[in-house]
Amino acid sequence: GKQVAASARNIARAIYKSEFWSLATSLLSDLETDLPADKLYKKYLERYLHSYSLWAPFMRVHAPFNTTMVSESFHSKLKMSVLEDNTLSRVDRLAHLLLALPAEVSEELRIADRKKYVGGVFRLQAQMAAHKKGVAYGEKEPVIDRPDKSTWIVESSKKDGTKYKVTDYGQDYCTCDRKNLHCMRCGVCPRRYRCNCQEGNRSGTNCKHCHWAILSSNHDPDPADLQDARIEVGEAVDLEHNYDAMPPLQPIEDDIPAQFQADDIDEEEREMREREKEEEDRRNDEKMKYRGLMLEALNRVTAGVRRCMREDDDATRLKEAYEGILMVMEGLGIDKDQGAVRGERPKKRQGEKGASLLDRETRGEIKRKRRAAMGRPAAFPVRNPEENIVCVQCKRAEPIPLPCKEEDDINWVACNNEDCGLYYHEICCQIDTVCMCGNGVMIYKEIDD
Structure with missing residues (x-):
């Protein structure tokens, strides 16, 4: 018994995988040869070794607490004094998450920064938009210096002395020929060419400085002949998150410009987003107005159908028309009981004194429908x-x-x-x-x- 207890303590302290399995298999062989310990052998094999991932020390290196008497005493004190005797509350899982979360988030950010995964949705469309900005940027005739074959020094469009450096890392870094990242107009690659401006850190795209640097080197303001050689937009989109790492970052002293102007990059994009938002708001207003008019017309038709159903003994035709109206309302996303548009808070009805007979009937029908939907008998x-x-x-x-x-x-x-x-x-x-x-x-x- 003392030997088994000592072996169990050693297993609970083994933080390395090889040491853990060596001690675990040794204890298992000792229990197997000991006939009186047959039940203990089965319990040890079924309940512990088969679920080692939940309690083995090498699987829980970040766990702040274990199952010793000290931690159990701590949990007991916590539940009795702080959590008001809530027996389902434990703090070890929360503490483990709080300790492990910074490391996991840091690793994700490191990978995202390394691979430039900042939010690349519609990357090829963003690449084409940046190309148009580059052509417009070149019309301002910025000064471009080329100290060597792999470097361009591009002047800011503000003409305030701010300069950006575009670097060509070589063909070896271009591994995305069939991954939908090359510009379909000038052929610039976001892996091979890189600028030290803020827009150059976007995922899978190049800034306007890179596009204009390549266009100025080709002596062609907009080489459209490369468009036919590019890949189709919809191909291999799902492979965009499996690229190799980006080229190593340059020293900060060489990359950051002396005078950084954020408006030089974001002004055109901000105006474009404002125009898109205004257009979307206008479409939403028209849609809401249309649905409101449709709801008003359908309410009038519904009231007329109900009135005719009371007066006409043979109301089969009117019932079919009423059901057709409900189908139209459902197709338009209109719910007569919940408001003009689904998800909108229903408007308050008139008071009992000013409410018509139809309103009172409709209110009662709504209550019965809601009770039936909740599985309750109608009251x-x-x-x-x-x-x-x-x-x-x-x-x-x-x-x-x-x-x-x-x-x-x-x-x-x-x-x-x-x-x-x-x-x-x-x-x-x-x-x-x-x-x-x-x-x-x-x-x-x-x-x-």
Whole structure:
């Protein structure tokens, strides 16, 4: 027993994988040869070795706590004094996440910075937009110096003395011929050419300085003959995140310009985004206005259909028209119960004094639909037998006179479920044979005066 306990303590302290498996297999062989320890052997094999990834020290090198008595005492004190005896709360997992998170985020940022993965969506489109900026930038006739074959010193368009350096790292760094990154006009590669301006750090694209440097070297303001040699836009987009590393960064002293002007880079792009936002807002306003008009028209048609259904005994055609209206509303994304557009907060109805009969009926239908959607039985008022029975539809003891009826129909229908308490005038009842409570059937019922 003491030997097994000593071996278990050594296993719990082994932080290296080779040492852990050496001690674990040694203990397993000792338990296998010891016949009295047969049950312990099976328990050790099934419950511990098969789940070693959850408790082995070499798998939990960042864990701030282990399962010793010290940590358990700490958890007990924490739950009793701080967490108010919440037995499901532990702090070791939270502390582990807080300690491991900075390292993981730092590694992700390092990889993103190394591979220039700053947010590259629609990279080829961004490359073409940068090419157009480069052509417009060249029309201002900036001064370009070329100290050697692999370096260009480009003057800022502000004409304030700020200069940027474009570097050619050579053909060996260009490994993306079929990865949708080359400019389709001038052939500039974001891996081979790099500028020390802020826009040069974007993912998979070149800045306007790189484009104009290549265009000035080719002595062609816009060489369109290279466009046919480029790859199609939609090909191999999913391979964009599997590129090799970017060329090594240059020393900071050589790369950062003496006077950096952020407006020299972002002004045109900011104006373009503002125009796109204004256009999107205008389209959204037109869409909301159209949906509001459609909802208003559909509400008027719906009210007319319901009014005709009360007056016409054979309302099959009107029911079909009403169902068609609901289908149109669903196709437009309009919900008559939840507002003009789905997701919009429903508007408040008029007060009870100014609300029409149709509004009160619609409000009750909405409540029943919501209860049915939540799996609850419909809630109907239970009438006191000593009081006069009133119709749920028209809220009256006597039916409302209709112009198409010479004499009012005073027959009553009611649910045979005693817990429901739902009564209708026969001329007001518009539901099927089965009651809306789901537990009863609508039948004719005589009311004693």
